[in-house]
Amino acid sequence: MALHTSTFISRNTADLLAHISHLRPTLSAHPLLYTISVSQLTDPAQLSQLVSSVQSISSNSVGSLSAPIPSARSAWQQRTALSLASFDDAHATLFRSAIPGRKAAQVGRWHAIHQKEKEPDNMDYSQRIDWENALADSHQGSTLPSALQSLSADSVNGVLYLSDKAPEGLTSALGKYRNATKLAFIGTSTPFVTGRPYTLFHNDAVYSDGAVGVCLSTPTLPSLRSDFPGLEAVTRPMLVTSTEGNLVNALDSANPSRLLLHALQNHPAAPTPENQNVPKELRVYIGTLNQHKGVYEVSQLFYVMSGDPSRGSIALDSDTAPAEGSLVQFFVLPPSAKADVLGEAQRRSGAPRSLTFATTSVEELSAASPAEDEDGPEDDTVVLPDVFLAASENGCLVSRAGESGSEKPWKSVVPGGLTSLRWSV
DSSP states (O other), X not given: OEEEEEEEEESOHHHHHHHHHHHHHHHTTSOEEEEEEOOTXXXXXXXXXHHHHHHTTOSSEEEEEEBOOOOSSGGGGGSEEEEEEEEOTTSEEEEEEOOOOOOOOOOHHHHHHXXXXXXXXXXXXXXXXXXXXXXXXXXXXXXXXXXXXXXXXXXXXXXXXXEOSOOHHHXXXXXXXXXXXXXXXXXXXXXXXXXXXXXXXXXXXXXXXXXXXXXXXXXXXXXXXXXXXXXEEXXXXXXXXXXXXXXXXXXXXXXXXXXXHHHHHTOTTSOOOTTSOOOTXXXXXXXXXXXXXXXXXXXXXXXXXEEOTTXXXXXXXXSSOOOTTOEEEEEEEOTTOOOOHHHHHHHTTTSSXXXXXXXXXXXXXXXXXXXXXXXXXXXXXXXXXXXXXXXXXXOEEEEOEETTEEOOOEEEOOTTOEEEEEOOO
16 A cells, blocks of 8 residues: 555645655555656656655655646646655566657658658558457566566566557557556656657656556555546446447437437537537547446546437547446536535545546646735645645546456546546555
């Protein structure tokens, strides 16, 4: 389990440095995972000082820059949040991964300059191709990071990692740990802060891509919970009856796009005009459901990227759609919903020690300015004991361990959503 988790939020760098100095004697002998939130207003010199101070806590550390934590009081999103998690050295192994993920599409002149010499095309197009397996296999075979290669697959029960936006290669390699719950934080974009697309740390080294993380073999199994405040169901539960890749082709043997549009037209929280187009500002999701004590609970949630009422299919922001036979439901996040991740974390104070990754949005990142900061001196600092809390506009990847092994990773991207690992004391 985590020996220590905490989050310290302040507008005063000196207070953050004092907090680090206070914790250093307690945490210095243990592996450390950390995040530091930044905004476009972050002072580079103060950030550098803060990073150096955090890295001095332990000689064995990994971390990343993160986004401001969403709050009902927007001025708090211009303050710096420092989150720390310390682990027992006997049960934690830190690692750095450079395993490549899915390449971003290249267009225009950049693509022309960097285009590699074409490899001969030896594919037999006469054979039928299983594209779902082909895409999954494209990242298979990646060897684990060197620090993890000696670990027994059966001993690992948790993996936490901080990644760039292409974690597919590492995610595939971590499939070796079939009995482990895996949670990946996709770091915030930092080109306007550090000049790097992402900013990751391993001890005193800085990286712009790849991933860093910690592999856990703890005596206490962590539990995982996802919450999506503000999300509203707009349909009844339905069975997935036809899929293809990331497309849902039929729900209850009916046209899913038409089912969704009909539901939106009749839901007061998300009225859709008669032109058969979903408003761009409306975020729509489809969630898989599990039944627990007679109550349906959302197990996985996928963002609906597009739909075509004439063809019926809806496309999900995922490699694969929920399996046929899954019970699912459509949800919306109304435009009026405002993320208050900090408030949610404060309301849960006193709960078991936890590590929580939250999702913000691009709109939230620019919601406040220094002129809006009217909080008094008594509001200079917030301390969340026993809570590691970090946010990113890029969300996180989730894979729970179950009786039949870990589930396929899915991306949690609902603004204001929280996914937490918890350890019983």
